[in-house]
Amino acid sequence: MPSEPIPTADSAEPSPAAGSIFRIGLGWDRHRLEPGADRPLILGGVRLEHDRGPVGVSDGDALLHAITDALLGAAGLPDIGELFPTTDPANEGRDSTDFLVEADQRMRDLGFEAQNIDAVVILERPRIGPHKRQMRAVIAETLGLPIDAVNVKGKTGEGVDAVGEGRAVEARAAALIHRRALRSGSEAG
Numbered sequence: 601m602p603s604e605p606i607p608t609a610d611s612a613e614p615s616p617a618a619g620s621i622f623r624i625g626l627g628w629d630r631h632r633l634e635p636g637a638d639r640p641l642i643l644g645g646v647r648l649e650h651d652r653g654p655v656g657v658s659d660g661d662a663l664l665h666a667i668t669d670a671l672l673g674a675a676g677l678p679d680i681g682e683l684f685p686t687t688d689p690a691n692e693g694r695d696s697t698d699f700l701v702e703a704d705q706r707m708r709d710l711g712f713e714a715q716n717i718d719a720v721v722i723l724e725r726p727r728i729g730p731h732k733r734q735m736r737a738v739i740a741e742t743l744g745l746p747i748d749a750v751n752v753k754g755k756t757g758e759g760v761d762a763v764g765e766g767r768a769v770e771a772r773a774a775a776l777i778h779r780r781a782l783r784s785g786s787e788a789g
């Protein structure tokens with residue numbers, strides 16, 4: 601069966617005859633962590649106490665960046681770097697929940713709604729275990745999802761490579777989004 605065109609930011613409105621569709625998206629991000637960085641370590645909108653902070657233009661929240669890219673990717677939209685360029689002074693020190701809100705709105709503008717998010721944070725220290733519930737709550741509230749539709753898992757780098765040596769934090773996310781069937785007639789569906 602031929603697949604219908606995926607609506608993108610450039611292709612205007614979804615077809616009125618379009619059926620219910622699901623899309624998945626993948627996001628990945630990494631930020632260097634440096635001692636004395638002028639930004640606190642924030643992941644999933646939650647501030648963690650740590651002697652290193654992320655290097656980045658925004659607040660450096662790798663988890664929200666990965667989730668934002670997963671949603672944008674699923675909807676066929678431009679990625680986070682295209683929408684929020686590091687060269688734009690407006691993004692300096694910016695709260696990354698702004699990016700997630702914008703991605704969610706752009707996705708909704710195309711008729712999509714997020715169904716669930718699954719994410720992994722790879723960080724040597726501190727452990728994110730005590731903060732996972734709060735991260736999930738922040739993400740779920742931002743996206744208007746129940747907390748059980750947002751999962752965050754923590755892993756370490758097993759002491760090797762930049763993440764394992766504490767010099768970076770990494771995050772990966774998968775997102776499932778859904779667009780309901782759009783009815784053109786009273787009994788369509």
Ligand code: MG
Pocket residue numbers: 629630631656660661662665
């Ligand atoms: Mg980033």
